[in-house]
Amino acid sequence: MSARLESLDIHPLRNDLYNELHSRPFQVLPTPARVTQMAVLTTPEQRQEQFRHLQELHRLMGHPVPENEVGCFEHTFGALRVRREMHMEFASYTFINLAAGEETPFSETGITPLPEGWLEQLTGTVIAAFHLEVRPAADGTEGDLDYVRKHFEGMRLVGSSPQEGAARVWGTFRLHSDGFGRFMVMNHHMSDSQLGRLTQRLMEIETYRLMSLLALPVAREITPSLNDMDEKLAVITRSLAENEDVDEEKLLAQLTNIAARIEAFRAHSTFRFSATRAYHRLVLTRLEELREDELSGHLTLTEFMTRRLTPAVKTCEAVSERLEDLSRRVDRASDMMRTRVELAIQSQNQQLLSSMDRRSKIQLMMQHTVEGFSVVAITYYLIGLLKFGLDSVYEAGVVFNKTLVLGIAIPVVMTLVFLGVRVVHHHFIKMAKRQ
Structure with a gap:
C-alpha cells in the first residue's frame, strides 16, 4: 500500500515551489513564424492597469476574459499567440503571428494581428521592442546571407550558427526605420521545440542586454x-x-x-x-x-x-x-x-587640569594664610571675653594681677585655638577622602 501524505505536516508553499519551475515554459514555434517581443518598465499601479488592458484584448477578440493575474500568462487567439511575463522591473509581451506565409520578411510582424489601437493603449515605458522573423533556410550559407542582407536596411550584420549549425541567427542590435530591432532565424533542421528555445534565448539576450545598460x-x-x-x-x-x-x-x-x-x-x-x-x-x-x-x-x-x-x-x-x-x-x-x-x-x-592644580595650590596657600589670621582673630576675641570676666571677678573683691593673668592667657588661648582649627581642618580632609 502506498504511503499517504494527508496525515503529515505539508509546507504551505510546497505546491508553489513545484510549479515555479514550470511557470515559464519554452515556446513551441513552427517555421515560418513572426514574433514581436516588447519589454515594458512598470510600476505596481501600472501592472494593474496592464492586466485590465489584457482583459480588454480578450473582449476585443471575443474570448473569455481572465479573472486572475498570473506571473506568466499565455493565450492563443486563432493565429495570434500572446504571452505576458511579469518580472521584477518590467513586463514582457511576446506576440507570435502563426499565420506567417511567404510574404517579405518584416512586412508583417507578430503585432500585425492585434486589434487596431490596442497596443497604443499599453501603459508603461518601453525599453525593448524588436521583431524576430523565423524562416526556412536556403541552400548554403551564401544563399542565406544574400537573402538576409536585403531586410536589414544596409546595417552591419552580426550572425552565428548556434546549436552546431542547426540554424543561423542574424541581427544588427540597432533600431530600424519602424522603431523596432530585428532578428532573423534561418532554420535548417530544428524541431519546433528546439526553435522555441532558441528564440526564447535570443529574446532574453536582447531584453537583458538593454536592461543591463540602464x-x-x-x-x-x-x-x-x-x-x-x-x-x-x-x-x-x-x-x-x-x-x-x-x-x-x-x-x-x-x-x-x-x-x-x-x-x-x-x-x-x-x-x-x-x-x-x-x-x-x-x-x-x-x-x-x-x-x-x-x-x-x-x-x-x-x-x-x-x-x-x-x-x-x-x-x-x-x-x-x-x-x-x-x-x-x-x-x-x-x-x-x-x-x-x-x-x-x-x-x-x-591644560585646564594644570591650571586648576595651580589654582588649588594657590587656594591652599591662601587658606593657610587665612587660617593664621583666623587664629589671631579668634584669640583676640576670646582674650577680650576673658578680660570682661576678669574685670567682673576683680570688682567682686577678688584681688589679683589682671595684666599678668591676661599675659599668661594669651599664648594658652592662642595655642588652644590653633589646635582646634587644625582638628577641624583634618576632619574635613578625611571626609573628602571618604567621598
Whole structure:
C-alpha cells in the first residue's frame, strides 16, 4: 500500500515551489513564424492597469476574459499567440503571428494581428521592442546571407550558427526605420521545440542586454560629481596628514557634505548597478547556451556582446566600486578628524587640569594664610571675653594681677585655638577622602 501524505505536516508553499519551475515554459514555434517581443518598465499601479488592458484584448477578440493575474500568462487567439511575463522591473509581451506565409520578411510582424489601437493603449515605458522573423533556410550559407542582407536596411550584420549549425541567427542590435530591432532565424533542421528555445534565448539576450545598460547613463551622470568629491577629499586628507593649522569645524562640515552626497548617490544607484550585474550574468549565460559557431566574416553574438556590452557593464561596476571606496575614505577621514579633535580636547583638558592644580595650590596657600589670621582673630576675641570676666571677678573683691593673668592667657588661648582649627581642618580632609 502506498504511503499517504494527508496525515503529515505539508509546507504551505510546497505546491508553489513545484510549479515555479514550470511557470515559464519554452515556446513551441513552427517555421515560418513572426514574433514581436516588447519589454515594458512598470510600476505596481501600472501592472494593474496592464492586466485590465489584457482583459480588454480578450473582449476585443471575443474570448473569455481572465479573472486572475498570473506571473506568466499565455493565450492563443486563432493565429495570434500572446504571452505576458511579469518580472521584477518590467513586463514582457511576446506576440507570435502563426499565420506567417511567404510574404517579405518584416512586412508583417507578430503585432500585425492585434486589434487596431490596442497596443497604443499599453501603459508603461518601453525599453525593448524588436521583431524576430523565423524562416526556412536556403541552400548554403551564401544563399542565406544574400537573402538576409536585403531586410536589414544596409546595417552591419552580426550572425552565428548556434546549436552546431542547426540554424543561423542574424541581427544588427540597432533600431530600424519602424522603431523596432530585428532578428532573423534561418532554420535548417530544428524541431519546433528546439526553435522555441532558441528564440526564447535570443529574446532574453536582447531584453537583458538593454536592461543591463540602464545603469550606464547613471554612471556617466554621477562620475563628474565623484571626481569633484575625490579632489575635495584628497585636499582634506592632505591637510590632516600634514598637521596644518586647519579649521576643524569647516573641514567637518565639508566631510559631512561629501558623505551626504555619497549616500544620496548610493541610494539612487545601488539597485541599478546591482541589477546591471545580474542582467549581465543572465546575458552571458544565455549566450553560452546558444553554443555558437562562427560564420565567416561576421562577429558572433558572443563576440559582439563581449566587445560592446561588457565594457559598459565594467564602467558601471567601476563607478559602483568608486562610490564604495569614496564612502570608506570619508569614514577614514572622519576618524582622523575625530582623533584630531579628541587630541585637541585632551590637550585642552590637560591644560585646564594644570591650571586648576595651580589654582588649588594657590587656594591652599591662601587658606593657610587665612587660617593664621583666623587664629589671631579668634584669640583676640576670646582674650577680650576673658578680660570682661576678669574685670567682673576683680570688682567682686577678688584681688589679683589682671595684666599678668591676661599675659599668661594669651599664648594658652592662642595655642588652644590653633589646635582646634587644625582638628577641624583634618576632619574635613578625611571626609573628602571618604567621598
